[in-house]
Amino acid sequence: MSDSKRVLLIEDEPNITEAIRFVLTREGWHVQTHAEGRDAVETVRERKPDLVILDVMLPNRSGLDILADLKADADLRTIPVMMLTARGSSPERETALRIGADCFMTKPFSNREMLDTVRSLMAGSP
Amino acid sequence: MTTFNLLVAGCLFYVATLFAVAFMAERLVAQGKARWLRAPIVYTLSLSIYCTAWTFYGAVGFAARSGLEFVTIYLGPSLVMIGWWLLLRKLVRIGHQQRITSIADLISARFGKSNLLGGVVTVLAVIAATPYIALQLQSVALSFTAVSGAAETEPDPAIAIWVAGGLAVFTILFGTRRVNVNERHEGIVTAIAVEAVVKLMALLAVGIFAVFVVAGGPVETFRLIEASEIAVWEFQPGRWQALVFLSAAAFLCLPRMFHVMVVENADERHLATASWAFPLYLLAMSLFVVPIAVIGLDRLPEGSNPDLFVLTLPLAENAQAIAMLSFLGGFSSATSMVIVAAIALATMISNHLVAPIWLRSGAAEEGDLRRAVLTARRAAIVGVLALGYLYYNLSGGGAALASIGLVSFAGSAQVLPALLAGIFWRGATRAGAATGLCLGFAVWAWCLFLPSLPVGEVIPAHVMRNGPFGLGWLRPQALFGVEGSDPLLHGLFWSLFANTLGVVGVSLGTIATPMERLQGAAMVNVDTVGAGPVSWRPGQADSEDLLVMTQRILGHYKAQALFRSAALRQGKTGYLPDADQIFLDRLERELSGAVGAATAHAMLTQITGGGAVSVEELMRVADETQQIMEYSAQLETKSQELSRTAARLSEANEKLTRLSVQKDAFLSQISHELRTPMTSIRAFSELLRDGGEGMAQEDRERFAGIIYDEAIRLTRLLDDLLDLGVLESGQISLRLDHVRLGTLLERALAMSDQAARLKIYRPGREDLMLETDGDRLVQVFINLITNAAKYCDADVPRLTISAKIAEGMAEIDFVDNGSGVAAEAREMIFEKFARATDTRAAGGAGLGLAICREIMLRLGGTIRYLPGQGGAAFRLTVPLSPGWLEDVTAAGRA
Structure with missing residues (x-):
């Protein structure tokens, strides 16, 4: 599906990556992955995905720093970003939203919930 | 005429x-x-x-x-x-x-x-x-x-x-x-x-x-x-x-x-x-x-x-x-x-x-x-x-003028012994002076003064002739039977003799008070000590000095009010009343309230008298100062206590804050560690539940496998957490035993499922007999072996386990051939959730080394990172079995 939407999943937990990839692929998404904080921004710039799913706790670089870089970049800031975190603290959520995350999901989440969120994000974007 | x-x-x-x-x-x-x-x-x-x-x-x-x-x-x-x-x-x-x-x-x-x-x-x-x-x-x-x-x-x-x-x-x-x-x-x-x-x-x-x-x-x-x-x-x-x-x-x-x-x-x-x-x-x-x-x-x-x-x-x-x-x-x-x-x-x-x-x-x-x-x-x-x-x-x-004059002279002369002793002899005391004066005065009155009055008026004639109560030796003009001499000479001699004897004798037998000693010294040494007469300044200058001093003590407002009212009372305008006795008394009372009576007196004396402050006054000033010092010492002690308490409180507070931050971080970390496997489990179980039929069998089995692995991981994490909790609270019960090191290593290698990845070398002494809890030590060994297996990044991972005796302890090193732990991370690795890398492949929660440290602490040994060994290197020290150690030592000597 050449015209299918592309999502870049930046997540270090292989099993979670596997689960999200499976769910989104089944829904017609083209899923690409990146497993650590290093080079995440470059990967985004290179792939120009329609959506970025970004884990907060990544090896080598925090997801929040990556988010800040993305939102500071004129070319990349329009790409919607969905943050994922396994930490339940709300300050982290607020920080993420302030920096410019488009939505924020706490692990564990239901597949349906994730899909609904992704759909609504895509509906709002051009 | x-x-x-x-x-x-x-x-x-x-x-x-x-x-x-x-x-x-x-x-x-x-x-x-x-x-x-x-x-x-x-x-x-x-x-x-x-x-x-x-x-x-x-x-x-x-x-x-x-x-x-x-x-x-x-x-x-x-x-x-x-x-x-x-x-x-x-x-x-x-x-x-x-x-x-x-x-x-x-x-x-x-x-x-x-x-x-x-x-x-x-x-x-x-x-x-x-x-x-x-x-x-x-x-x-x-x-x-x-x-x-x-x-x-x-x-x-x-x-x-x-x-x-x-x-x-x-x-x-x-x-x-x-x-x-x-x-x-x-x-x-x-x-x-x-x-x-x-x-x-x-x-x-x-x-x-x-x-x-x-x-x-x-x-x-x-x-x-x-x-x-x-x-x-x-x-x-x-x-x-x-x-x-x-x-x-x-x-x-x-x-x-x-x-x-x-x-x-x-x-x-x-x-x-x-x-x-x-x-x-x-x-x-x-x-x-x-x-x-x-x-x-x-x-x-x-x-x-x-x-x-x-x-x-x-x-x-x-x-x-x-x-x-x-x-x-x-x-x-x-x-x-x-x-x-x-x-x-x-x-x-x-x-x-x-x-x-x-x-x-x-x-x-x-x-x-x-x-x-x-x-x-x-x-x-x-x-x-x-x-x-x-x-x-x-x-x-009736009496001749000259003889009256001489009697009077003799009476005045009674002061001479006390006067001369006072200004030339520092040893003269008050008791001596009083005794001499009274004795001399009494003898003078009896022998010269009373007889100078007309006979019969004061002393009856028969007393003059025969002495009082018939005591001949007390006759006024023949004391102790010294008769026939001139009455004036007689009286003068006896009065001054008794007088001088009293002054010298009693002075030698009594001790001067500090005040007397000071005054004695001031007078006897007046030529050497005193720089000369103190000039007397008129009252106005005194008043100015007094005002300046009073302002320092009572403050400008109060001092000026006091001085003005005193000046008004004397019928003067302005702030400078005459320094008369009434005013000085009042000023002294006012100052006493502020600096103490003795100090106030000494200050006024110093300013108005220009004279020296006496020892007694100094003593009183010292007493007051001492009281003030005691009081301020008490205050100081109290304030030191308070600041110590405050410091302790702030220390405790800091510690609590630190603990609270640590606890938050720990909870957040635990949340993360628990949620991560949960996420996979939830996602895959949801997939299996909702889309079971349309799913390839292969996928289904893979997902079930993942769910299983993650459940295991979760269980291990919970076990570790509980373990660490028990270890840290000190509620662990150890079963100390005498165990051979080799046996324990065999057990550990057998239980480490990942040990197969590694080539294990064991060049050291494994006959060492340890006094330890075998199960716990094996837990540590497993942890170290597993870590080596997880993190050793060499192409052919190798782990060398060697043991020896050092300083009465068994020293067991675990050294792999990987790239080791980065220098900046070495301090952290024994902390909870301090994984050197965030690679989850190992499946650990980052509690392993923290648990190892706690166990070694309980076992009376240590664990530390050994830098400079080419790879990750940990050294354990474990107590040796004492009996075995003695035997070995004896054998070694023999």
Whole structure:
């Protein structure tokens, strides 16, 4: 599906990556992955995905720093970003939203919930 | 013949003149124009009050009766002025430095500001002076009677009363106008200097008249002298020496002499002039004594009173002017002596008798001390003159003038031992001085004073003859059976002997108080210690200093209000009241409230007195300071305690905050570690539940596998957490045993599922017998092996496990051939959730090394990272089995 939407999943937990990839692929998404904080921004710039799913706790670089870089970049800031975190603290959520995350999901989440969120994000974007 | 009225008018005119002189002098001093009034010559002339009516009239009588003996009366003071000049200077210096107001004050100050001694000296001085004042009244009355025409008859007692009353008024007017701290009276001193000139002129006039007019020239006079009894007068060395000594002592100790010499002295340099000028004055006074006596004896009728020759000789020769001058000379002598004596005695009475009683009575609380002192002085002046008149009346004017004078001298001389001991001997004590004074005074009263009163009036005749209660050895004129000597010498010897013995003996046997010691040192060493007389500054300057000091203590507002109200009360405007006693008392009370009584007193003393602060005051200041210091030490201790508590609290708070932050971080970490596997489990189980049918079998199995793995991971995490919790809380129960290291390693390798990845080398001693909990140690081994398997990034991962004995412990190293732990991470790896990398592949939660550390701690061993081994390297130390270690050591030695 050449015209299918592309999502870049930046997540270090292989099993979670596997689960999200499976769910989104089944829904017609083209899923690409990146497993650590290093080079995440470059990967985004290179792939120009329609959506970025970004884990907060990544090896080598925090997801929040990556988010800040993305939102500071004129070319990349329009790409919607969905943050994922396994930490339940709300300050982290607020920080993420302030920096410019488009939505924020706490692990564990239901597949349906994730899909609904992704759909609504895509509906709002051009 | 001069009429009585003319004489009275003359006297009144003379007194009025003196009054004017005194008044003018005070005015000039007040205007600050009277520097000449403080000239040394005025000081020298004022000393002439030594020459009283007794000297003026009596010397001639003395010469007529006892030949040249009268010279002793002049010789004593001359010797003192010339020979004891240094002693006088010392007295004057002490007087200036200590602000001495009288001889009683000096004795009192020297012996620790003793009120008792001051009182004793005062009483003694009053009693000793009374006959002398009586003598002056008598001489004035006699001369009055003689000049007014009724020569040789009994004088009218009314004259004495008038004279006494007049003198009292004059003295009160000029002696007690105000209370000066330094007790100087320029007006009176000037009047006395004038009187000194008048009496010298008068005596010289009579002498010249007698020699050149009556006798017909010096040659004739010498002939008369040669022919008289005086020429054959027999020199009595004992009596001579005693009289010289007596007059010298009296010159120093008479209250009035002390007053003019020390208290009224404005500058100690005046003494230098006086030391030659005063003996000259005395020489001039004595020049014509013998001629007048001889000519009088020759010309006047048999039985004439030689004590009045100075007056009766010109009268007999009908030289009215000379007679009048002579009368005025005698009058001058008497009045000047009485005035100064009354002032000196009144000062002593008010300061040492009235003031202490008044202050102790509590009246001082609301009363006006200055008014009280002035009233006391006026009353004292009247009292002193009344006593003199009473004595005059009692004695009936019968005794010879000279002998009364000598008795009085002897009484005053009783102060001498205490005085000399006080200023020359630091060892003299208050008890010694008091004993000597009382003894000397008692003996003097018994042997000289009481017998001087008419026989039968005070001491019955039989007591004089047989002693009191028939005790012969106590006869007034033959103590201890020493009979036949001159009564004066007898009394003088015994009184001064007992006196000196008392001063020295008791002083040696008693210990001086600190106050006495300080005062003693200050007086004895006045020449070396004191830089000279302390200049007296007028009240205004004091007030300024006081205001400055008070502002520092009470603050500007309060100090100025206090000073202004005091100035208003004195009828002045501005902020500077006179520093009088009332104001100083009030100021002291105010300051006491702020800095303590002793300190306030010491401060005021220092500023107003310019004098030294006494040891007692210093002690009290020290006490106050100590109390303040104790109090502030307590405060300091408390505040230190408080700040320590605060520091401990803030430390505890910091620790709690740190713990709280750690706890939050830990909880957040646990949340993360729990949620991560949960996420996979939830996602895949949801997939399996919802899309089971359409899913490839392969996927389904894979998902189920993932769910299973993640569940295991979750369980392991929970186990680790619980394990760590138990270890950290110390609630772990260890099963210590003696185990062979090799056995434990085998178990650990067998249980490590990932050990297969590694090539294991075990080159060390594995026969080591450990004393440890085997299961727990195996847990540590597994952790280390698993870590090596997880993190060793070498192509062919290898782990070397080697053991040896070091310092009585088993030392077991786990070294792999990977890239090791980054230097900055080494400190962290033993902390909870401190994974060196975030790679989840290993599936650990980052609690492994934290658990290892806790276990090793409980087992009595250690675990640490070994840097520089080429790869990740951990060293464990584990206690060896003691028995085994001994055996091995013994075997090794053998």
